[in-house]
Amino acid sequence: MSGCIILFQFLEVHHKVYFSFNYKFLFSLTVSTMKRPVEGWIYEPDYETMPRDKLEELQEERLKKIVKYCYEKLPMYRKKFKDAKLKPDDIRNLDDVEKIPFTAKDDLRDAYPYGLVASPLSEVLELHASSGTTGHPTTCAYTKNDLKVWSKVMARIYASAGTKKGDVVQNAYGYGLFTGGLGFHYGALEIGATVLPIAAGETERQIRLAKEYETTVLTCTPTYAVYLGEYAKEKMGINPSKDLKWRIGLFGAEAWSEELRERIEGTLGLEAFDIYGLSEIIGPGVSVECTEHDGLHIQEDHFLAEIIDPKTGKKVKEGETGELVLTTLTREATPLLRFRTGDLTTFTSEKCACGRTIRRMERVFGRADDMLKVRGVKFWPSTVEHALLKVEGASENYEIIVDRTADLDTMTVKVEPSKELYKSVNGDLSKLKELSPEIAGSIKSVVGVKSKVVLVPHGSLQRFMGKAKRVIDRRKKTV
Ligand code: DLL
Secondary structure, three states: OHHHHHHHHHOOEEEEEEEEOOOEEEEEEEEOOOOOOOOOOOOOHHHHOOOHHHHHHHHHHHHHHHHHHHHHHOHHHHHHHHHOOOOHHHOOOHHHHHHOOOEOHHHHHHOOOOOOOOOOHHHEEEEEEEOOOOOOOEEEEEEHHHHHHHHHHHHHHHHHOOOOOOOEEEEOOOOOOOHHHHHHHHHHHHHOOEEEOOOOOOHHHHHHHHHHOOOOEEEEOHHHHHHHHHHHHHHHOOOHHHHOOOOEEEEEOOOOOHHHHHHHHHHHOOEEEEEEEEOOOOEEEEEEEOOOOOOEEEOOOOEEEEEEOOOOOOEOOOOOOEEEEEEEOOOOOOOOOOEEEEEEEOEEOOOOOOOOOOOEEOOOOEEHHHOEEEOOEEEOHHHHHHHHOOOOOEEEEEEEEEEEEOOEEEEEEEEEEOHHHHHHOOOOHHHHOOHHHHHHHHHHHHHOOOOEEEEOOOOOOOOOOOOOOOEEEOOOOOO
């Protein structure tokens, strides 16, 4: 009897009956194994579970030190302090951080290539140039100690998701100047796991090697995770949740929705964790979910986090959403004070059941500058994803096109139906007439914007190996 219960806990059989109102019953049976269980652990309990008062003492001490360091080493900060009539000694406690002027992405661009490198170049072991979406590069440099800190915070991230020595990490983030690949690489080495540095791309090979090497941890963007699942099933006849050994997925570098998490977990048979970070601060490693999946723990002993109102620059009240601002507390080569990330989130102040005392932020749902405004309604692309994935039969592949005709904004959302549904009508989209209004209705009710939903053949939209580009805004910049 108990054997049966255990079997049922491991094996979840979904029988999904798809009913199309278009005169037809469409029947699809999906059998998928349930997520394999993972057990998170704490890599550096001395820091991650530190009593809050002790942690704040440590942050204060580090803040004062990094402020002095930036002032002494970097002319840009000396000028900012002078303009603000501020001296490093004026920063005496954590509340004083608000006196420090912000650092913007433009400050980094203006200082390119070496203007914001605080340590002697002979001490810099690694350089990354982040081009962002605008194409203008910024420099992120690492000393030996910076690489050590990066490895440690990444090890915390792996541990938080239950990765151990003996796990085989399939690192499908891009290597090279993008910080994803090397960040996840260093963390895996630090924890003593085996790493397969496959990088993004060569999808068929990814699946083949996942099977042959029995990789247990998958690291890549959520978008690429979707594509890996789709490719394995459709092109190779492999069901990842049954035929592969993936247990843990560490996904980040772009905004993604809770609905997408559920779909990825169902398809790949793993437990998916959200990882946040940015090149300017360290790369991946700023914050991560634990197995509670209720917000991302910020590595606060290394990164001092604030949330501000992007318009006024003032701190928002606890629990309110605003722009995340980060100060690196231990960075040597490219330290930053109050860097405006552009990312929108909220702090969660309740204690987490995992035992960590470092505070959590909610998942980043978008960047202030990625916000769309259509007919006066402001929203983020991830909200559209959230709305459309609520509809059964809609796949994870979509594209948002915003245009303006006769002074009126229009939004078209191209969506591929799920493979099962598409096959069930033999590719005849006219048989799925009910699906577009259903998706449009969900978008209207969740996002608040009327849209035209166009179903397109399965497989026709572009697939991405790294960060997805889902929005085409054909209007002149009006937002
Ligand atoms: O994307 C670092 C990273 C690599 C994070 C791999 C996680 C995993 P950048 O290319 O500099 O660095 O892009 C940073 O990506 O400011 C956010 O807008 C976005 N971003 C990163 N992680 C998340 C996430 C890396 N989990 C920019 N959720 C950030 C939402 C994210 N957005």
